[in-house]
Amino acid sequence: MSRTGTRALGLICASFAVLCITVWIPLDTDTGLIEKVRRRVEIGDALAPTVAAVFVLMGGLLLALAPGPTEAEDRAPWRGTLGFGVAMLAMIVAGFAVMLVAGPMALALADTVQGSAREYRLLRADTPWKYIGFVLGGVIAISGPICLAERAVTIRALLIGAGAVAGMIALFDLPFDDLLLPPNGDY
Amino acid sequence: MDALGYVWLGILAVFQGPEAFALLGVGVSVTLVMVCAGFLLGIVAGATPGLGGPIAMAISLPILISAFGFTPDALLPVMGFLIGIMKGATIGGAVPAILFNTPGTPDSYMTTLDGYPMAMKGQARRALRIAHLSSASGDTFSDIVLILCAPFLALMVEAYLDLPEKTALLILSLSFIAAVVGGSPGKGLISAGLGLLAVYVGTGEDFYPRLSMGTQTLNRGFPIAAAVLGVLILGTVFHQMAQGHADRLRPSGDAKTPDQDADRALSWPEVRALMPTILRSSVIGTVIGALPGIGSTLAATIGYTSAKARHDRHSPPDATAFGTGAPRGIAATEAANSSVSGANLIPVLSLGIPGNTAAVFLILAAESIGGFNPGPSVFRFTTDQVNPELVIAFGLFTCMFVANLMNWTVGGVFMRSMGFLARVPRHRLLPVVLVLTLTAIYVQETRMEAVWFTLGFGVLGFGMRLVGMSPLPFVIAFILGAKLEDSARQSFSATGGDPWFLFTSPVAAVFMALSVLVVVLGARRRP
Incomplete structure (x- = not known):
């Protein structure tokens, strides 16, 4: 990292640590650094996180105050990688979001067509309902980043996604009756 | 029961445990099968650039726990499998390094310097044989040292260290890891501090789960698998994918x-x-x-550098120079990086302090299954009744020797046949690894929150790698955080609420002074 970048990182971490020590930890713990219980002094719940924040503060101050490498040694290391990382994360989050809602949505659609009113929770371990979300979301979460890296939507990427999802079903679902594929445990 | 009795029980636990199948009328135990399977999988993982031992262990662990359950009988098969992966991945990493100039694991980088030139001279299989011989020798040597040292170190810790000293030792370990691992002591301290802060969310002794912001989501804390796999594995996947993109998708194994x-x-x-x-x-x-904390990459570098210096001093001028296909270059690197794996378990088994990523997964397995708490208490040679943890410890040593036997017999042939794996494109493999990891975590936790937490920790791990901060101090602090707080609370109570309990005993005071010294010295070298 550049000298400026290192200093900025140090300042951000030190500020976060100060915020933790002065605001978050005191407001979000019911006991202080030490407390008296039946005339005995004991360590309170706030001490350990405060020590942790002091670690971050010390590290931040070291980075902010001590000299680092010069600009010429290493310019922004995230150039070209950060944007791709964010896009990839968005793709995976989208995949898991689809995974979460696809099964119940498919059931609602089937109920509308058939005129029935079933509850997804009762069908979460039944075929095909238990696979709908996992297959759709899984293929998006696998094929999406591959297409992103290849800068094209390819049949091969989709096949890799579908094959990998089928492999995971064979690995987790077929041999074990008591395991639930995502997102069925949430229903 | 005497010490030899425990050793024998450990061996029997491996060979006479639950039977997987019978071969010519002789039962073959599940543990034995799992060690062998783990070893072969480890070679495959090591030979695949971008995969490596830690990712293979991360993916396997939840599947193994699902298959074997949470009973003490699961400990040896699960941990034996992980030990097999750990050992297999080390020799597997040399394959793409020698054949394609692409290190399968970071510690195989130095192997490329002489391995690839040998392959270019038409001596690839010979280079692989040298790598295998060196790796298996280093690994066996290291295991012998582990078995001789770990019990004695644990006995010394139990005999001479009381609660305040143990607390100070944990602080020293964290400071040491923060100071020596990764970019700089400053970044190491931040990484360790964040790990501690994360593990304290939703825990504590009070009725209100601290740092939970009053939410149901945080009041159970972060699952250990979500934090460890998120920062280590997802962070790596994000970073490797993004870097591959930045390198304009240069395919591996060209x-x-x-x-x-x-x-x-x-x-x-x-x-x-x-x-x-x-x-x-x-x-x-x-x-x-x-x-603790110093990995096989540094060992490989020092091993190679020292062998090169010796070669330059003592070899005749017409000998093959290092960097141009010298067999000793491969031998020095592979022996050094392989001998780290056994020795790295010394702090784990004797002190309960994980020293590297592989050890983190062994502790994770032990914590998830229960019935085995790595640390000095394991090595209590009780005579009136059997200490089951000690039997497991000797069972683990036996597993290591079974894996070594595999290494000496079939390891070489198997690794030499794995060259094709170097051509698996990273950008197609890593998204599969990512979803497989998230699915494995979901299967274990059965709530989507665990997936979101893992993704969040993955982003943190990615960010850490972008700014040159090692995620290992974070993970080790996360694992040691609860133990550190418990130990400090007990020491504080035992000393009657003495605020200077870490400085009253000379040993604890020395440990604390060393904790400061190691950070100060590290900071003077590289802030």
């Missing part, structure tokens, strides 16, 4: 190897000539491996 007409097996005089280099590197790797 390099071609010429016809291997100059290839042949190693002769006995050649083996004898390599042995001094292998032994010296094994000692270097073992010493480095015994220190």
